[in-house]
Amino acid sequence: MKAFRILGRNVRDSFKSVFRNFSLSLASISCITITLIVVAVSIVLTLNVNNFTSLIEKDVTIVAFLKTDITEEEIDKLYDEIIALDNIEKENVVFKDKMDISKEMMAESETFRSIMQNWSREESPIQDTYQIKVTDINLIHKTADDLRKIDNIDVVKYGEGMVEELVKVFDVIRKVSIAIVVSLILVTAFLIANTIKIAIMSRKKEIEIMRLVGASNINIKLPFMFEGLILGILGSIIPIIITVYGYTALYNHFDGQLFTQFIKLIHPGAFIYLVSLVLLAIGMIVGMFGSYRAVRKYLKI
Amino acid sequence: MDIIRMKNVKKTYKTGTTAIYDLDLNIKKGEFVFVIGSTGCGKSTLIKMLYREEKPTSGKILVGGLDVGKIRNGKVYKLRRKIGVVFQDYQLLQNSTAYENVAFALEVLGLPKSEIHPKVMKVLDLVGLKNKAKQYPNHLSGGEQQRVAIARAIVNGPKILICDEPTGNLDPKTSMEIMEVLEAINKLGTTIIMVTHDIDIVEKLKKRVVLLDSGRIVKDYKEGEYKK
Ligand SMILES: Nc1ncnc2c1ncn2[C@@H]1O[C@H](COP(=O)(O)OP(=O)(O)OP(=O)(O)O)[C@@H](O)[C@H]1O
Ligand SMILES: [Mg+2]
Numbered sequence: 408m409k410a411f412r413i414l415g416r417n418v419r420d421s422f423k424s425v426f427r428n429f430s431l432s433l434a435s436i437s438c439i440t441i442t443l444i445v446v447a448v449s450i451v452l453t454l455n456v457n458n459f460t461s462l463i464e465k466d467v468t469i470v471a472f473l474k475t476d477i478t479e480e481e482i483d484k485l486y487d488e489i490i491a492l493d494n495i496e497k498e499n500v501v502f503k504d505k506m507d508i509s510k511e512m513m514a515e516s517e518t519f520r521s522i523m524q525n526w527s528r529e530e531s532p533i534q535d536t537y538q539i540k541v542t543d544i545n546l547i548h549k550t551a552d553d554l555r556k557i558d559n560i561d562v563v564k565y566g567e568g569m570v571e572e573l574v575k576v577f578d579v580i581r582k583v584s585i586a587i588v589v590s591l592i593l594v595t596a597f598l599i600a601n602t603i604k605i606a607i608m609s610r611k612k613e614i615e616i617m618r619l620v621g622a623s624n625i626n627i628k629l630p631f632m633f634e635g636l637i638l639g640i641l642g643s644i645i646p647i648i649i650t651v652y653g654y655t656a657l658y659n660h661f662d663g664q665l666f667t668q669f670i671k672l673i674h675p676g677a678f679i680y681l682v683s684l685v686l687l688a689i690g691m692i693v694g695m696f697g698s699y700r701a702v703r704k705y706l707k708i
Numbered sequence: 709m710d711i712i713r714m715k716n717v718k719k720t721y722k723t724g725t726t727a728i729y730d731l732d733l734n735i736k737k738g739e740f741v742f743v744i745g746s747t748g749c750g751k752s753t754l755i756k757m758l759y760r761e762e763k764p765t766s767g768k769i770l771v772g773g774l775d776v777g778k779i780r781n782g783k784v785y786k787l788r789r790k791i792g793v794v795f796q797d798y799q800l801l802q803n804s805t806a807y808e809n810v811a812f813a814l815e816v817l818g819l820p821k822s823e824i825h826p827k828v829m830k831v832l833d834l835v836g837l838k839n840k841a842k843q844y845p846n847h848l849s850g851g852e853q854q855r856v857a858i859a860r861a862i863v864n865g866p867k868i869l870i871c872d873e874p875t876g877n878l879d880p881k882t883s884m885e886i887m888e889v890l891e892a893i894n895k896l897g898t899t900i901i902m903v904t905h906d907i908d909i910v911e912k913l914k915k916r917v918v919l920l921d922s923g924r925i926v927k928d929y930k931e932g933e934y935k936k
């Protein structure tokens with residue numbers, strides 16, 4: 408009962424004090440708002456980079472060309488052998504008959520058409536293929552080697568060199584962007600904590616009086632922590648609005664893809680709420696701990 | 709029965725200044741003691757150690773049975789609840805009314821509103837401020853602000869009231885009024901230790917007087933012994 412009363416008083420006083428110290432509260436809230444906007448932009452960017460790079464990587468396909476004299480039976484058996492390998496996306500192993508391939512090629516170009524249209528199944532130099540996707544692009548080289556060892560597979564191609572290069576570049580991009588987000592969040596935490604510290608410095612007297620009349624340390628810290636929490640929540644409102652409406656507008660404006668069909672934007676749906684939640688959490692946690700640390704300084708003799 | 713016992717107490721600040729040397733002092737329950745002495749002789753340091761704003765460097769201090777030197781930082785509030793403290797500069801919350809300032813001391817203890825109200829009104833009455841309960845500190849005179857501070861210090865019924873130059877900012881007439889309030893509180897059984905520079909007051913009240921010089925007690929006058 409007593410604990411609830413103290414808690415109730417703390418919450419009430421925290422709200423009061425946010426308004427009583429309005430200019431300082433406003434400074435803290437603005438600081439939180441501005442830094443969280445920067446964080447929001449960088450999170451949205453990073454997650455999108457992560458998203459479209461992995462989409463592109465997912466698109467990388469290994470093509471296994473089968474020997475020309477292969478029988479239907481062997482083709483089926485081959486399928487089992489392929490999916491028995493590691494690192495294969497089992498639902499994405501697709502057989503393509505050579506005649507189908509010819510048809511596709513002829514549809515694409517007049518030149519191909521004039522050359523290929525009279526080839527029969529037996530004459531055709533084109534080979535049947537299995538198109539294979541891997542689960543981990545970093546191991547694609549080894550998977551290709553494994554495929555090469557299979558008897559009825561003649562040649563294996565996946566854009567060697569190019570793919571490795573791509574993976575490497577994407578890897579760097581992802582790591583750098585994550586590093587930027589993490590350091591931005593740290594800088595934000597520092598900035599917010601510092602602003603709150605300055606705000607609390609001006610209330611040293613209040614803390615001293617609380618101590619003087621016999622408030623326990625936790626009793627002194629709690630209202631300030633609630634206050635930090637409130638500031639954090641208030642400060643994250645605008646960044647969240649910007650994320651929710653801004654990103655949705657951006658997504659709709661670009662029709663879900665940036666410049667080319669390869670750079671797909673993440674669908675706003677759950678994404679914007681996830682980012683909002685992260686922003687709110689940062690605001691709340693940093694607000695609370697910033698206050699906690701600032702007050703703690705005054706509770707030592 | 710001694711409510712305060714100081715034995716061989718020494719205080720050296722981090723800066724190297726020693727403010728109190730080998731000090732012994734016992735104060736009985738219900739006593740009224742003035743602590744006087746020239747500026748910088750260690751009066752404030754002495755009483756700060758009583759409510760553990762400062763820790764003694766060596767020696768032993770017992771306040772109401774608590775070994776002050778041994779209280780951990782997180783437990784200081786337990787001592788503070790047994791002691792009321794009043795300063796020269798009142799230390800009131802400027803954004804709170806007289807009533808709120810006094811009630812604050814009970815709120816932090818977690819008392820329900822229904823218990824807080826009568827207690828606050830009672831002490832405001834005792835210090836003669838019942839009709840100014842709703843005023844903010846900047847609408848009160850210095851003497852009135854000090855009354856609020858005294859009310860706050862005694863509202864939870866501490867056994868000891870410590871005052872550091874409570875009349876330092878007040879004119880002689882107002883000072884005497886404050887002294888009347890303190891005497892009334894003392895009569896109700898509260899032990900009072902008061903640091904002051906105002907020897908007129910000291911002479912007039914005829915209480916025990918401890919004279920400090922350079923961190924040592926040089927004279928301990930019994931009631932009525934002190935003369936200018
Ligand atoms: N926090 C501190 N750190 C370092 N030295 C201090 C501190 N507080 C007081 N002192 C020193 O300790 C000595 C005693 O100071 P104290 O405040 O106890 O004197 P005082 O008798 O209360 O003086 P006054 O009558 O002017 O209030 C002084 O030399 C002072 O400079
Ligand atoms: Mg002093």
